Amino acid sequence: MASAKLSLSNEQFLCSICLEIFTEPVSTPCGHNYCKDCIKAYWSVSDVSQCPMCKETFREAPELQVNREFRDMLEVFKRTFIACNDSSPPAEPGAVHCDLCHGTKHKALKSCLVCLASYCNVHLEPHCTVQAFMWHKLVDPVATLQDRVCKKHNKMIEFFCRDDQSCVCAACLRDDHGKHNVVSVEEELKEKKPQLKVIKKQVKQTLAAKRTIAEKIQNSVMQGRQDVEKTKAETVKAFDALVASIETRKGRLIERLEEKQKAAEQQAEALFSQLQLEITEIDHTITKLEELSETEDDFRLLQGLPSVPSTSNSKPHFSARVRPLLNLETVRSAVARMEETLNEEMDSIIEEVDLVDKEETVEESVRTKTKMVFNDELGMIQRVFSVNVTLDPKTAHPSLILSGNRKQRCYPTCRLRLCSPCVCERAAVS
Numbered sequence: 001m002a003s004a005k006l007s008l009s010n011e012q013f014l015c016s017i018c019l020e021i022f023t024e025p026v027s028t029p030c031g032h033n034y035c036k037d038c039i040k041a042y043w044s045v046s047d048v049s050q051c052p053m054c055k056e057t058f059r060e061a062p063e064l065q066v067n068r069e070f071r072d073m074l075e076v077f078k079r080t081f082i083a084c085n086d087s088s089p090p091a092e093p094g095a096v097h098c099d100l101c102h103g104t105k106h107k108a109l110k111s112c113l114v115c116l117a118s119y120c121n122v123h124l125e126p127h128c129t130v131q132a133f134m135w136h137k138l139v140d141p142v143a144t145l146q147d148r149v150c151k152k153h154n155k156m157i158e159f160f161c162r163d164d165q166s167c168v169c170a171a172c173l174r175d176d177h178g179k180h181n182v183v184s185v186e187e188e189l190k191e192k193k194p195q196l197k198v199i200k201k202q203v204k205q206t207l208a209a210k211r212t213i214a215e216k217i218q219n220s221v222m223q224g225r226q227d228v229e230k231t232k233a234e235t236v237k238a239f240d241a242l243v244a245s246i247e248t249r250k251g252r253l254i255e256r257l258e259e260k261q262k263a264a265e266q267q268a269e270a271l272f273s274q275l276q277l278e279i280t281e282i283d284h285t286i287t288k289l290e291e292l293s294e295t296e297d298d299f300r301l302l303q304g305l306p307s308v309p310s311t312s313n314s315k316p317h318f319s320a321r322v323r324p325l326l327n328l329e330t331v332r333s334a335v336a337r338m339e340e341t342l343n344e345e346m347d348s349i350i351e352e353v354d355l356v357d358k359e360e361t362v363e364e365s366v367r368t369k370t371k372m373v374f375n376d377e378l379g380m381i382q383r384v385f386s387v388n389v390t391l392d393p394k395t396a397h398p399s400l401i402l403s404g405n406r407k408q409r410c411y412p413t414c415r416l417r418l419c420s421p422c423v424c425e426r427a428a429v430s
Contacts, residue, residue: 013074016053017042022074026064030056036064069132076126096141098123108141113156116145160188253326260325355408 015022017038024036030051034042043049049058090104097105098120108118112127114136119127127133142148148157150169157167163180173182285306292300 022070025067025070025074027067027070028056028064029058029062030054033067033070036066039064069130073126073130073132076129096143110138110140111142111145113137113139113145113148116149116156118142118145158185159183160185162188257325 013021015025015033015035015038017034020035022033022035025033026036026039027033028039028051032051032053034052039052042052043061049061050056051058090106092107096108096111096118098108099117100123101120106120106122109121109124110127111118118141124138127136127138149155150157150172153169153171155169155171157169159168159170159173159177159182160166161168161173161177161180161182164177167185168177168182285308288306292305
């Protein structure tokens, strides 16, 4: 098996003596390549036959033969180097590019799992024409070829261990997975791909179901928001009407008090004016009497005395108000009773609101609303014939529990279902 980290480059096709592309390449016994003429010239000026790179010394100058396969590779390399990248378009962002292109990188056509390199159409030609490369395994372009190499042994991954659910190379198979259930990567992929389709289908179904639930939740939230806004508007309207009614009643009461007070004031003012006239008349009479008392002319006294004002005329028909028009305690008591009644009713309404979603999750609410769609007819009947009742706790069955506002009843969790416990309405229902 070839080593995993073999990557072609221009330097591999250059002679280390003349630094040009090999001409008639030959290989020394130590494995290094040179141009045939270059190595002969190097040995001709030296006392010993020695490899210029590794300095290995040979007793006699080796018989050198041209490496024909390597020469054929060189010919292909020369053509591809000259034909280089102008004929193919450059790689787009995100595409796998050719590892041999210099300057502008072109889109790779295939990736080699032996060379661990990707090639464009031009640089792929040696793998299609040179016998030494034709056994290499080519796949569609892969950006992460390094993931195909075992990090431990630096060899290409070719197997899959089903016991450990991991990809392994031949060395891993020999050292650690000898007794495990191991198959080739291709065989495991054949089984994984159908599983992938099944999982993909299941995930899509799950996604569709989740989206349906999400849509129902959104619709439920929107419907709930509309219901709440409508309820809020009706509540504000009802309370505004209540406040307006209270203000009207209060205004009427104050107006009535003002009317009563004004009538009393007018009556008192009329009596006061009459009294002022009578007092003036009496003062005038007193003045005359004083003059008669002080006069020395007795004859004036004989002419007549002033008349005394009538008691009935002078006595005012007015009685002072003993008690106020309205007792303040009566007002306070009435307002307190109304406030108490209002608080009780508001507590009942708030309790009803709290009981609605106390144990109901969002998903249960969606199911409830979905179920209500199929029960429109029953709901319409219930709305038409429903009656607002108040349950009588005195008639309730011992197994029943009544709510605080006496509008609902529930069963204990451990009751025996041997009969149908009932409770009567407090007032008769016609």
